[in-house]
Amino acid sequence: MAEMNKSELRRSIGEILKGADLSSLSSKKVRKQLEEKYEVDLTERKKEIDEIVMDMITNSSQTESQTETEEEKVVEQNGTKQESSSDDEAPDPEPVAKKKKTATPARKNTKPSTPSKNSSEDEDDDDDDDGVDDEKLAKKLQEEESAGRRTRTRAVKRNPPKAKPKSTEKKKGSKPGQSRYSKPCQLSPDLAAIVGTDKLPRKDVVKRMWEIVKERKLEDPKNRQFMVCDEEMQKLFGRKRVRTFGMMKYLNTHIWDAN
DNA sequence: AACGTGAAGCGAGGTTTGAT
């Protein structure tokens, strides 16, 4: 594959932007042009391209305002070139700016997170001052957007169950030992006294509890799914006989995240 | 219309013994 490095990418994008009409250009179009030009799939580098495009547009608009007088000269020379940025219409890199709405991969957080009611969502367009302000505004809008404007409540209508193959199929790139279930948790003094440590992952708590049940021979001889608690255990569970499978229900009040 | 992205649902993961 023709692996393009960043500087190469930058240069190519610069060339594309040079002759492009910024008011109608989007980073996606830039990417497409690059893909066609180099015959490579740049989907994976989309973000990188977005950033470069944004960066270059920002720089160019800053340069524009800084060197206004110089540009006037250029306009005189080039004539056609600058028409898009004439006084009545700001350069307006918006299409590209809007494009890059997701800078926050933190997509988890399933909580509704304050229904902000897309308050400032439709900033309409009453702000056409100059290029620099446009940029700031665009950035601000971006931030607001990424901060949490999406509050759509959709009528959840999920598809049918999708008969899943139970167990046996673990696979999936899920990394073991990553979940909170495997993370060390803070144990209550009562529980800590029994297991011998005040920090232990939930799974290990269960494991340890089983060990202790066996050590102390607390299994109910009639039904080994139950355990007959000794004094210490009774204090912990608050009852004399506990179903071992369901011990987590009781242990849960003695376990919390260690921070 | 096609594409991009946020929201929400649901399964997996770890532990154990007993029942089917």
Place this chain on the structure above:
DNA sequence: ATCAAACCTCGCTTCACGTT
């Protein structure tokens, strides 16, 4: 061999809506 039960969070999948 597989499922059951109890706990809870992560990550994948699917859907709906916004943008181009």
